[in-house]
Amino acid sequence: MFRGTTNLSMDVKGRLAVPAKHREALQTKVVLTAHPHGCLLLYPQPAWEPIEAKMMALSSFDKQSSGLQRLLVGYAEDIELDSAGRLLVSPTLREFAGLEKEVMLVGQGSHFEMWHLEAWRKQLDSLMAGGDIEMPAELEGFSL
Amino acid sequence: MFRGTTNLSMDVKGRLAVPAKHREALQTKVVLTAHPHGCLLLYPQPAWEPIEAKMMALSSFDKQSSGLQRLLVGYAEDIELDSAGRLLVSPTLREFAGLEKEVMLVGQGSHFEMWHLEAWRKQLDSLMAGGDIEMPAELEGFSL
DNA sequence: CGCAATTGGTGGGTAAAAGTGGGTTTTTGT
DNA sequence: ACAAAAACCCACTTTTACCCACCAATTGCG
Numbered sequence: 422m423f424r425g426t427t428n429l430s431m432d433v434k435g436r437l438a439v440p441a442k443h444r445e446a447l448q449t450k451v452v453l454t455a456h457p458h459g460c461l462l463l464y465p466q467p468a469w470e471p472i473e474a475k476m477m478a479l480s481s482f483d484k485q486s487s488g489l490q491r492l493l494v495g496y497a498e499d500i501e502l503d504s505a506g507r508l509l510v511s512p513t514l515r516e517f518a519g520l521e522k523e524v525m526l527v528g529q530g531s532h533f534e535m536w537h538l539e540a541w542r543k544q545l546d547s548l549m550a551g552g553d554i555e556m557p558a559e560l561e562g563f564s565l
Numbered sequence: 566m567f568r569g570t571t572n573l574s575m576d577v578k579g580r581l582a583v584p585a586k587h588r589e590a591l592q593t594k595v596v597l598t599a600h601p602h603g604c605l606l607l608y609p610q611p612a613w614e615p616i617e618a619k620m621m622a623l624s625s626f627d628k629q630s631s632g633l634q635r636l637l638v639g640y641a642e643d644i645e646l647d648s649a650g651r652l653l654v655s656p657t658l659r660e661f662a663g664l665e666k667e668v669m670l671v672g673q674g675s676h677f678e679m680w681h682l683e684a685w686r687k688q689l690d691s692l693m694a695g696g697d698i699e700m701p702a703e704l705e706g707f708s709l
Numbered sequence: 710c711g712c713a714a715t716t717g718g719t720g721g722g723t724a725a726a727a728g729t730g731g732g733t734t735t736t737t738g739t
Numbered sequence: 740a741c742a743a744a745a746a747c748c749c750a751c752t753t754t755t756a757c758c759c760a761c762c763a764a765t766t767g768c769g
Contacts (some may be wrong), residue, residue: 647747
């Protein structure tokens with residue numbers, strides 16, 4: 422289970438050093454893709470496969486589902502960590518998520534999210550600004 | 566499985582260099598055709614055959630299916646990559662998809678989609694603009 | 710408690726491969 | 740037979756992958 426947020430800095434070539442403590446769990450083969458909220462998703466390669474399979478089973482003529490396919494599968498890239506445990510983020514994905522130097526790596530259990538630091542702060546602010554957080558219906562009666 | 570997006574540039578002769586990492590899987594014989602959403606589809610030739618067969622099995626009196634047949638089969642072209650791994654896009658298909666210089670090649674598992682960069686951005690924006698993305702009904706309870 | 714050794718992070722340099730742009734020849738269609 | 744277009748080939752430029760070296764931080768040991 423991936424947990425915790427880390428502030429990483431991407432070098433000029435677009436390489437990101439994955440924190441050493443997570444390397445073993447990620448293995449060297451990972452998949453990096455785009456998320457509709459504007460961040461990237463990082464999965465260990467084996468964990469990604471079933472998700473992609475499920476996505477591609479949807480109709481490719483339906484606007485809604487083909488849009489998701491284009492985003493999630495279209496942007497997905499197989500990446501191998503280099504000998505120093507870094508992953509190379511392609512220009513396309515960098516542009517998609519607006520990544521420059523400062524990147525937030527956010528553990529989300531089965532995977533990580535990668536945010537441009539500014540975008541991360543923004544979405545955090547908008548969550549907290551509301552004052553009251555309305556719980557999704559599924560969490561009725563649930564408390565932390 | 567084809568994944569990932571690449572920003573390609575078509576030269577003045579209408580040639581497109583397929584990324585080297587995908588050439589082996591595509592082989593040299595490919596089929597390029599039109600998709601109702603305004604992009605082109607690129608299949609390895611062997612993978613295309615059964616799809617075409619399936620299309621042509623539909624009734625040609627039904628408006629909906631004969632329309633699809635005209636588009637998918639009518640626009641389909643057999644193309645061979647040249648020695649440098651480039652494919653030549655015919656003027657007809659270029660015009661159909663509005664391709665000029667900047668082209669997005671989008672992996673979709675069994676095949677690729679080819680978009681005029683502007684059109685790609687547009688459809689991406691309209692997907693993400695809603696803020697909330699409703700999941701297709703088939704994905705009820707599915708999470709990334 | 711301090712020093713040394715090891716591990717993690719960072720930044721390039723370089724050789725090989727991929728991408729790009731024509732020029733020339735061959736084919737095709739009129 | 741001629742013009743236009745496509746196929747082929749070659750040379751140049753750019754990018755990428757791989758490697759190595761250095762700096763920082765942390766840990767272990769004397």
